[in-house]
Amino acid sequence: MRRPSWLVLLGLLGLLGLSGLSACSITPVQPWEKGLLAKKAMGFEADRLEAGFAEHIYTSKEAAAGGAGVGASGCGCN
């Protein structure tokens, strides 16, 4: 079995570290304080079609690909 890459380990450590850090040192934000966070511009994938175009275009021009989601189907562009 292949050993996991250092980047996988770093990512897992980062996720655990962020989780632990936020649990210890971040003051919880109350629901009534989230008005600005609820704005569309503050979303990570506010425009699904635009994100899809970007992913497709960069996959066809560069060797690195992938973002926050799992790709469900491929294309013959790379």
Place this chain on the structure above:
Amino acid sequence: MAATESLGGRILAAALCLPGLAEPAHADGAPDQGLIAFKYLDYLDYQPGRERVRIRAPSLHLLLPLSSRWALGATAIHDAISGASPAFHTRAISQLQDERHAADLTLTRFFDDASLGLTAAYSNEADYRSRGLALSGSWSTEDRNRSWSAGLGLSKDVINPVTRLVVDEKKRVLDWTLGLTQVLNPRQVLQLTLGHNRARGYLNDPYKVSHERPRARHATRLLLRFNQHLEDGGQTLRWSLRHYQDSYGVRAQTAGLEFVQPLPWSFSLTPSLRLHNQRRAAFYVEVDPEAAPFATQPPEDWLQFSLDQRLSSFGARTLGLKLAWQPTPDWTADVKLEHYAQRGDWYLGSGSTGLAPFAARSWQVGLSRSF
């Protein structure tokens, strides 16, 4: 969602819809509004003296709440592809024409603090067919300040190039992600996502010459995103950093920055910058100027080799500008322009040489309505 009947309930529901407003599956309750969105893309890439690939792509997205616990999402896209592509490096450019039809359907079940989504996807071209399934889920803490997400996707592709170089070749990709989104304070939210995929089978481009990629590729990516609402003018800053590495030897760092500036009359303007730095694959064959106009021969003892520009060492930058208009809460219209450029000597280190400068421009227009 009964609580959304009142104004207070609506504000609370909007606040609870965090983090990550429109990602495939979230533990934030089913959307209480449907959405239909249309977008049209016109894309052209080129090198000096020669246009390469042109794509015109209309696409449609539909989000339909089925009940307080279920939602259905669907996307369809049609790519009309024409132009020309190099057979090796940036030379021997030959004509191409193709059409791609792709669609996906996502069914999401929402629980009190979690969600689970199943996506089926299909893509078809004259020489390439892809079918995929993905399962994604998320879980939020009770105060909705932290959300874990996970995804698992599998795609099965069949490749039949028009040249009949290969017949019914297969490609399988298994992809997983694990992510954490954390609200830091009333103005900042952070997301970290780890992703890994394993591809096996025919990973070549059948239209390239001197091209023999390994039949397996393992890739890992770590993506950090940070959104910040600025206090004074109501602007939003969106940062992203990604590190990517794979078993081909490619290492890449990508940084993105978007600045959303609200304007009068419900307009907003968003300039954006993306910088990309990519180290070549271990089996990429650099251009030998003395071989021109013919293809550079790979070293005799190399079992895998490629003269594909996309696997070279280069730096790239994208400049973008998006204008959006939301005249009512339900309607949004936008137009976006982008320019992309790629150069070997922009690589932070010793970049690939002998390649023609490569660039692309695109524009897209979109219209969406909530209902």
